[in-house]
Amino acid sequence: MATRKTAKSKLRANRTKAPAKKSANRVVKSAAKKPARKTVTVAARKPAAKSNGKSVPAPSAMPWGQAGRALDGVRILDFTHVQSGPTCTQLLAFMGADVIKVERPGVGDITRGQLRDVKGADSLYFTMLNGSKRSITIDSKHPKGKEILDRLVQSCDVLVENFAPGALDRMGLTFEHIHKLNPRMIVASVKGFGPGPYEDCKVYENVAQCAGGSASTTGFRDGPPLVTGAQIGDSGTGLHLALGIVAALYQRTRTGRGQKVLCAMQDGVLNLARVKLRDQQRLAHGPLTEYSQYGEGIAFGDTVPRAGNDSGGGQPGWILKCKGYENDPDAYIYFITQAPVWAAICDVIGKAEWKTDPDYATPSARLPRLKHIFDTIEQWTMTKTKFEAMDILNKLDIPCGPILSMKELAHEPSLRATGTVVEVDHPTRGTYLTVGNPIKLSDSIADVRRSPLLGEHTDEVLRDVLKYPEREIEAIKASGAITAPEKKAEAA
Ligand code: COA
Numbered sequence: 249m250a251t252r253k254t255a256k257s258k259l260r261a262n263r264t265k266a267p268a269k270k271s272a273n274r275v276v277k278s279a280a281k282k283p284a285r286k287t288v289t290v291a292a293r294k295p296a297a298k299s300n301g302k303s304v305p306a307p308s309a310m311p312w313g314q315a316g317r318a319l320d321g322v323r324i325l326d327f328t329h330v331q332s333g334p335t336c337t338q339l340l341a342f343m344g345a346d347v348i349k350v351e352r353p354g355v356g357d358i359t360r361g362q363l364r365d366v367k368g369a370d371s372l373y374f375t376m377l378n379g380s381k382r383s384i385t386i387d388s389k390h391p392k393g394k395e396i397l398d399r400l401v402q403s404c405d406v407l408v409e410n411f412a413p414g415a416l417d418r419m420g421l422t423f424e425h426i427h428k429l430n431p432r433m434i435v436a437s438v439k440g441f442g443p444g445p446y447e448d449c450k451v452y453e454n455v456a457q458c459a460g461g462s463a464s465t466t467g468f469r470d471g472p473p474l475v476t477g478a479q480i481g482d483s484g485t486g487l488h489l490a491l492g493i494v495a496a497l498y499q500r501t502r503t504g505r506g507q508k509v510l511c512a513m514q515d516g517v518l519n520l521a522r523v524k525l526r527d528q529q530r531l532a533h534g535p536l537t538e539y540s541q542y543g544e545g546i547a548f549g550d551t552v553p554r555a556g557n558d559s560g561g562g563q564p565g566w567i568l569k570c571k572g573y574e575n576d577p578d579a580y581i582y583f584i585t586q587a588p589v590w591a592a593i594c595d596v597i598g599k600a601e602w603k604t605d606p607d608y609a610t611p612s613a614r615l616p617r618l619k620h621i622f623d624t625i626e627q628w629t630m631t632k633t634k635f636e637a638m639d640i641l642n643k644l645d646i647p648c649g650p651i652l653s654m655k656e657l658a659h660e661p662s663l664r665a666t667g668t669v670v671e672v673d674h675p676t677r678g679t680y681l682t683v684g685n686p687i688k689l690s691d692s693i694a695d696v697r698r699s700p701l702l703g704e705h706t707d708e709v710l711r712d713v714l715k716y717p718e719r720e721i722e723a724i725k726a727s728g729a730i731t732a733p734e735k736k737a738e739a740a
Contacts, residue, residue, distance in 0.1 A: 308691075317344025318692035322497065323713075325397075325404040326350065326381060329357045331453065331479060332438040332513065333410030334377040335486030340406075340493065341380035342685035342694045348400065348709055349378060349700065353385040354732020356702040369677035375699040376682045379672065382705035385730050388419045392729035397421065399714045401429045406493055406506075410438035412450045423508055434496045434506040438485050442512035451513050456481030460517020465524040467554045469541060474554070485516035523560045527552045538564055543616045559584060564618050567651065568626040570634040578656070581634045583625055584647040585618075587611045592644040597628040672698045706730055 308315040319340055326337040326349040334349075334357070341347040351357055359374040387393040397419075401407065407426065409416050416422075416437070426433050440451020441459070449455075457463050457475045467474030478484075492509035500506060518525070527536055528551070535548045539555050542548075559565035565584035573579040585593060590609075594602040602608035607617065614621060629637050634650040641648045652660070658681055663669040670684040675698075685694035710716045710724065724730055 312691050313693045315691060317695060318689055319343040319345040319494075322346070322406065323404045324348065325400045325407045327407060327409040327411070327416070328438075329410065330359055331373075331377060331482035332486045333408055333489070334359075335483040336436070336438070336489040336493070337381065337408050338377055338379055339487070339490045339685065339687070342696060343687075343689070343692060344695060345406075347381040348404070348705070348713070349381045349383045350386050350388070350397070350400070351383055351702060353387050353703070353730055356383070356385070360702065366677045369674070370699060370701070372680060375674060375677065375680055378699040379682055380695050380697045381700055382709060383700035383703055384706045384709045385703035385732075387729050388421075390727070390729040392724055392727040394420060396710070396714065396724070396729065398429055400709075401426050401433060403713055404430075404433065405497065406434040406436060408436045408489070408493070413439055413448050427506065430506070432500060432504065432506050434493060434500065434509060436489055436493050436496070436509040436511075438489055438511050438513065440513050442510065442515055446514075451481075453479055453481040456485070456513035456517050459514045461521040461524055462517050465521060465552055465554060468556045469546075469554050471554070480520050481513045481517050484520055485511050485513045488516045488519070524552050537612075537615050538562060540564075540566075540618050543618045545616075557582075563587065563647070564614070565647075566618075566622040568622060568629045570629050570637055571632055573630070578651045578653040579634055580651040581629055581637050582649045582651065583622070583629065583641075585614070585621065585625075586647050589644060589646050593625070593646055596640060596644060596646070597625050599624065667694055667696065670696045672696065674698045675701065703730070 322340070322345040324337055324340060324345050324347045326333070326347045328334045328337055328349070329351075337345075337347045337349070349357070357374055357378070359377070360370045362371055363373045364371045386396050388397055401421070407421070423435055426435055439447070440449050440456060441447050446459070451459075454463075454475045457466075457480060458473065460481065462480060463473040463475055466476055489509065489511040492511060496507050496509050530536060531548060531550065531552065535542050536552075538558065538561075539548075539553065540558050541553060541555070557565070557567045563584050563586045565582055567580050568583050570579045570581050590611075591603050594600055594608075599608075607613055608621070632640065638648060638650055657663060658669065660669070664671075666688070667684040668686055670682055671679050672682060673679050682696065684696045688694075707721060710721050710730075711718070716724065
C-alpha cells in the first residue's frame, strides 16, 4: 500500500523513532522508544526515588484519580465487530485508551441494526459494547481507504480485530505489512479456534460455549447440554484478549516491538471451564463425591456429567426456593453448606440435633444425604424472602446469594454508586443503561461515555490524528473511500 511521504507524514510514520514526550500520558509509547529496562514516566526523569535497590519513579503528586487514566496515550485501531472484539476494546477505552473504531461506510458494525428496540437508533447491542470509542468509516478495500488505514497503522499502538479467519490478510493488512509500517504495533485477534481442524470456521458465542466444554457440563443430568446466559465465549474471550494486549504493551516497554496476540474462543471458554477439566481427571480415581449424583447413588460414566446447580467447589451448594417463588421466577437463593458454619446452619433451620448426629455432623457423612439436607433447608428458606434470608444468613457468615433478576440489577443503587451500572445519554436513542468498567482502579477512574454514531469522528480523526489537510479531506470524501456506495454516486 502506498503512503504519502510528505515531510509531515514521514514524521508521523517515524513516530516510533521520536524521542519520548514529556507527558505521563505517553508512558507506554515513550517507554518503548527507549532501549529496554528503563521505566519512563515524567516522574522517572526526575531524580529517582530508591526502593529495594532499584530506581523507581517517584509517586505522582497529583491527587488519586486525577493523574490521568491507566491507558492514557495508548491509541487503538479498533477493527472489531459484533461482541467479542468490541468487549475488549471498550474495556481498554474505559481505562483511557483512545479507541478508533473503523467501520464500513453506510453499514457499520452489523450490531448497530441488530435487535433494534428504538426505530432509527443504534441498538443496545451496539451501544452497550462500543462506549467511549470514536468511529471512523473507511472502505478497507478502496485504494484510498487502504492508504488511510496504513496511516492509522502508523499512528496507533494496537490493532484489534475479530474478523473471520483470513479477512484481515485479504484487506492487505498482513502482520508483515503492519510490522513494516509500524514495528511497535501489537496485532490482537479473536478467532473461534486456534490452529487445528477448525481454524477456518466462523464462530459465534454459543458455538464457542459448546466447543469449549461449557455446554456439555451445564444443565441437569437428565436434560440436554445447555448454554449459559453469561457470554463467556464472546465477552469472556474479549476479556482474555484485553489482558494479552496489556501484557504485550508492557513487554513492548522492554523490547520496543509489537507482537501478535491471539485468543481463540474455544480456548477462552475452556479456561473458564477449567474446573470441569479438573473433574474429568478426578474421575479416573473415583466418583465425584460433591456431585449430587453421588448422593443419589447414580453411577458416573467416563465423562464429567452435568451437575445442575451443584457447587463447582468443595463446599456443597444448591439453589433453594424462597417465599413468593410461586409467582416470582427469581425468588430463590443460592445456599452453601460450608463446613465451618455447619452448626450455625443447623441452628438457624431448627435442626440442632444434626450438629451431633453422626449421619450429619461431618462433611463426608453429609455427602450421600445432600438432597435431603437441601430439601430440609428449603423448608426454612421458603418462609423468608430471598432478602430476609440473606440478612439472617450473612450475620451468621453462611455463604449465600440471592438470585437477582436483570430488573433488580438495573435498579440496584450500590451498582450505580460504584459505576458498574451507568446511565449515559445518546443523541438518537436517549438515555440508556450500560455496564461500566467492572475492573476498578483506584488511580484510574473509568471513562464511560456513550457509543459513537456511525462515522461520527471521521473528519476529526482524518484531521487531528492523521493530519490530513482540509483540501485532502475533501478529496477523500469525493473518492468514496469513507462514504457509503450510494453517496459515491453523488460525489462523482
Ligand atoms: N470495508 C470493507 N470491507 C469490510 C470492512 C470495511 N470497513 N469491514 C469488514 N469488511 C469485510 C471483510 O473484509 C470481509 O470481507 P471478505 O470476506 O471478502 O474478506 C467481510 O466484511 C466480512 O467479514 P467477516 O468477519 O467474515 O464477517 P461475517 O459477518 O461473515 O462473520 C463472524 C462474522 C463473527 C462469524 C466472523 O467475523 C468470525 O468468525 N470472527 C471471529 C470469531 C469471533 O469473533 N466471533 C464472535 C463474534 S461476537
